[in-house]
Amino acid sequence: NAGVMQNPRHLVRRRGQEARLRCSPVKGHSHVYWYRQLPEEGLKFMVYLQKENIIDESGMPKERFSAEFPKEGPSILRIQQVVRGDSAAYFCASSPGSPSGAFFGQGTRLTVV
Amino acid sequence: GQQVMQIPQYQHVQEGEDFTTYCNSSTTLSNIQWYKQRPGGHPVFLIQLVKSGEVKKQKRLTFQFGEAKKNSSLHITATQTTDVGTYFCAGQSGGYQKVTFGTGTKLQVIP
Numbered sequence: 001n002a003g004v005m006q007n008p009r010h011l012v013r014r015r016g017q018e019a020r021l022r023c024s025p026v027k028g029h030s031h032v033y034w035y036r037q038l039p040e041e042g043l044k045f046m047v048y049l050q051k052e053n054i055i056d057e058s059g060m061p062k063e064r065f066s067a068e069f070p071k072e073g074p075s076i077l078r079i080q081q082v083v084r085g086d087s088a089a090y091f092c093a094s095s096p097g098s099p100s101g102a103f104f105g106q107g108t109r110l111t112v113v
Numbered sequence: 114g115q116q117v118m119q120i121p122q123y124q125h126v127q128e129g130e131d132f133t134t135y136c137n138s139s140t141t142l143s144n145i146q147w148y149k150q151r152p153g154g155h156p157v158f159l160i161q162l163v164k165s166g167e168v169k170k171q172k173r174l175t176f177q178f179g180e181a182k183k184n185s186s187l188h189i190t191a192t193q194t195t196d197v198g199t200y201f202c203a204g205q206s207g208g209y210q211k212v213t214f215g216t217g218t219k220l221q222v223i224p
Contacts, residue, residue, distance in 0.1 A: 033212060043156065043201065043214040056211050058114065091155060093212075099144040099205065101158035102212060 004094050006105035013082045013112050021077040021108045025094030032075045033093045034067060082112045115140045117204050119215040127223050132192050134218035136185040136202035144205050145178055145185045151198045192222045
């Protein structure tokens with residue numbers, strides 16, 4: 001039973017380019033969370049999705065950031081026109097529902113140059 | 114919005130000493146979870162507490178959920194170098210089960 005798969009593990013983008021981060025949850029999990037983490041800092045909530053629905057996107061900047069979790073395929077976190085401040089580790093986590101712990105992927109380290 | 118704070122932010126202990134981190138939520142939680150993140154790694158789920166006053170143990174780790182379901186603690190007995198990492202609590206509340214992570218406690222164990 002594969003865990004949460006995130007790809008790519010490392011992503012380098014120039015300022016102004018788009019970054020697409022993919023997350024395949026644990027099979028059977030319908031809840032997906034995205035978190036952002038700066039070095040030596042905590043996990044900042046970005047968005048919570050269930051299949052085809054955004055439940056809570058209160059932690060996601062309204063401009064340039066979007067997330068989806070389609071009926072088929074992985075969840076995608078999309079960052080348009082990246083800036084240096086977007087450089088961070090982005091973690092995806094999935095769970096089967098509440099109450100339940102979340103299983104994290106290994107993260108995507110985004111570097112904007 | 115909901116806030117989850119942890120103290121201390123950092124803790125250095127001599128190997129063999131005990132360690133405790135405390136987690137406080139601004140709102141009542143339906144459950145609390147604990148995670149460990151090793152340096153350079155990803156958070157790993159340790160345990161979940163659901164009932165008021167619940168206490169659970171995993172070997173040298175003891176987890177408690179407060180009576181009011183607004184605070185929690187993690188206690189490690191006789192720390193080892195393998196305990197190094199950042200420990201996060203995470204609370205769930207609200208109708209749609211949003212998980213809010215605490216600020217984390219970074220543990221360093223000196224051999």
